[in-house]
Amino acid sequence: MDAIRENIPLLLQGIGTTVALTVLGYVFALVVGTAMAVARVSPIPPLRWAATVYVEIFRNIPLLSLLILIAFGLPDVGLRLPYFWCGVLGLTLSSAAFVCENVRSGINTVPIGHAEAARSIGLGFVGTLRYVVLPQAFRSMVQPLVNVFIGTVIGSALCSAIAVQEVTWVTQTLNIRYAQAVLMFLVAGAAYLVLSLGGAAIGGVIERAVSPGSGRERSKAGAALDVTAGAQA
Amino acid sequence: MTSTSSTATQVLFDAPGPKGRRRILLLSVLSVVVILALLAAAVWQFHINGQLDPNKWIVYLRVDYLAFLGRGLWGTLKVTALAALVAFPFGLLLALARLSRVKLLSTIATVWIEFYRGIPMLLVVYAFLLALPAFGVTFPRFWMLVIPMILVSSASTAEVFRAGINAVDRGQHEAAAAIGLSRRDAMLSVVLPQAVRLVLPSLILALVTLLKDSTLGYVVSYNELQFQGKTLVSITRYLVQTYLVVSLIYIVINFLLTRVALALDARMKARAAAS
Numbered sequence: 001m002d003a004i005r006e007n008i009p010l011l012l013q014g015i016g017t018t019v020a021l022t023v024l025g026y027v028f029a030l031v032v033g034t035a036m037a038v039a040r041v042s043p044i045p046p047l048r049w050a051a052t053v054y055v056e057i058f059r060n061i062p063l064l065s066l067l068i069l070i071a072f073g074l075p076d077v078g079l080r081l082p083y084f085w086c087g088v089l090g091l092t093l094s095s096a097a098f099v100c101e102n103v104r105s106g107i108n109t110v111p112i113g114h115a116e117a118a119r120s121i122g123l124g125f126v127g128t129l130r131y132v133v134l135p136q137a138f139r140s141m142v143q144p145l146v147n148v149f150i151g152t153v154i155g156s157a158l159c160s161a162i163a164v165q166e167v168t169w170v171t172q173t174l175n176i177r178y179a180q181a182v183l184m185f186l187v188a189g190a191a192y193l194v195l196s197l198g199g200a201a202i203g204g205v206i207e208r209a210v211s212p213g214s215g216r217e218r219s220k221a222g223a224a225l226d227v228t229a230g231a232q233a
Numbered sequence: 234m235t236s237t238s239s240t241a242t243q244v245l246f247d248a249p250g251p252k253g254r255r256r257i258l259l260l261s262v263l264s265v266v267v268i269l270a271l272l273a274a275a276v277w278q279f280h281i282n283g284q285l286d287p288n289k290w291i292v293y294l295r296v297d298y299l300a301f302l303g304r305g306l307w308g309t310l311k312v313t314a315l316a317a318l319v320a321f322p323f324g325l326l327l328a329l330a331r332l333s334r335v336k337l338l339s340t341i342a343t344v345w346i347e348f349y350r351g352i353p354m355l356l357v358v359y360a361f362l363l364a365l366p367a368f369g370v371t372f373p374r375f376w377m378l379v380i381p382m383i384l385v386s387s388a389s390t391a392e393v394f395r396a397g398i399n400a401v402d403r404g405q406h407e408a409a410a411a412i413g414l415s416r417r418d419a420m421l422s423v424v425l426p427q428a429v430r431l432v433l434p435s436l437i438l439a440l441v442t443l444l445k446d447s448t449l450g451y452v453v454s455y456n457e458l459q460f461q462g463k464t465l466v467s468i469t470r471y472l473v474q475t476y477l478v479v480s481l482i483y484i485v486i487n488f489l490l491t492r493v494a495l496a497l498d499a500r501m502k503a504r505a506a507a508s
Binding site for chain 2: 182
């Protein structure tokens with residue numbers, strides 16, 4: 001226990017860094033990913049193609065490869081970022097691809113009749129998305145977006161490989177110094193579990209708040225087998 | 234997926250009139266210009282830092298360098314295949330255990346699954362790399378990578394199988410019970426064969442996840458592609474080039490696997506819709 005008591009500031013700093021990485025990466029990913037999803041369904045072909053290429057690249061590159069490329073590769077072309085922001089950038093780019101896919105399949109769950117109705121009362125592309133399709137799509141997206149959040153939490157651990165001093169890095173450094181393996185793993189594991197479960201709980205509250213009556217059944221049916229939601233790491 | 238998205242795409246906006254077409258054309262040209270400008274800025278950044286020097290790229294056409302990376306790729310594929318071969322059946326057993334009526338069994342499986350889904354694989358790798366040796370338990374590097382991959386993947390594939398089993402129509406259970414099959418026989422010979430077929434696309438995507446996880450060989454110093462790239466960097470010093478080539482190899486393999494999974498999924502959905 002001494003190993004923990006003496007290093008509480010360091011551990012708290014590590015946990016704080018993990019939270020910061022996750023929250024910043026996730027919030028940026030939501031913004032970028034939604035923009036990409038809108039680009040993918042837009043009437044402008046080059047934007048559609050660019051967003052598709054973006055998704056295919058960042059969904060398929062291993063997060064560790066991406067982080068290494070950003071942290072150690074970018075300085076070679078004259079772009080120097082602090083390691084923390086390299087981590088945020090990597091998490092954002094990777095999670096945004098998954099956000100984009102989930103928003104897009106969320107858009108596809110809205111019955112086509114709704115979009116047609118919106119058009120028939122004179123709404124354009126932006127109006128249709130903004131007032132009719134996206135608000136409804138968001139309901140079926142809550143659960144998949146929670147999964148992206150958990151993916152971001154877990155992914156943030158890889159930032160320790162590029163020397164970001166988040167909770168994995170801190171506990172493993174202390175582990176080497178104190179040889180208190182079990183204790184250190186408990187601390188790190190607990191931090192990740194609390195973050196993931198906390199995110200899932202908040203997601204559950206949001207989902208209940210936005211679902212009207214039968215919404216729960218619908219989201220359950222939708223979650224049954226959505227292939228594109230998986231495969232994040 | 235593709236068919237539904239293209240219909241949704243067509244329905245989100247009207248067939249454009251002459252004015253709309255002009256505006257779309259204008260925005261298209263504008264976005265092409267912006268995208269090209271971004272790409273040009275990236276290439277320029279490479280150029281002014283001397284990273285476009287052909288000598289720094291030509292090495293990736295040399296047989297010995299390619300063979301070196303090829304050995305890494307072989308390591309990656311070996312690790313991924315072995316982890317999948319163990320983790321997938323293991324995941325199926327975990328799913329069955331979680332769905333079992335024996336309380337103890339389902340509790341153990343649930344705890345196992347939630348635990349390994351909730352913690353990063355890197356932490357498991359460190360357990361094998363740093364913690365277990367302190368207790369006198371050491372593994373070869375190969376297993377320090379493969380065992381964490383199996384543990385983490387078993388949990389996520391268990392959830393895939395569980396979703397698949399739950400997605401099999403309830404009527405199938407009832408029909409099996411009606412012809413006198415026991416619960417176990419119904420599961421083995423009626424439900425499971427259908428569930429496994431249903432989850433096939435998700436399993437291919439689990440393979441993609443495993444392939445990505447295998448990059449943690451970089452941490453345990455096992456000769457897979459990412460670590461082989463690191464070694465190559467320490468020899469050639471061509472950092473950005475090497476890591477770009479390595480990343481590109483991963484992207485291509487995962488892209489192809491994802492395509493296969495989506496095609497399979499689309500075919501199964503089409504068949505289900507037809508019947």
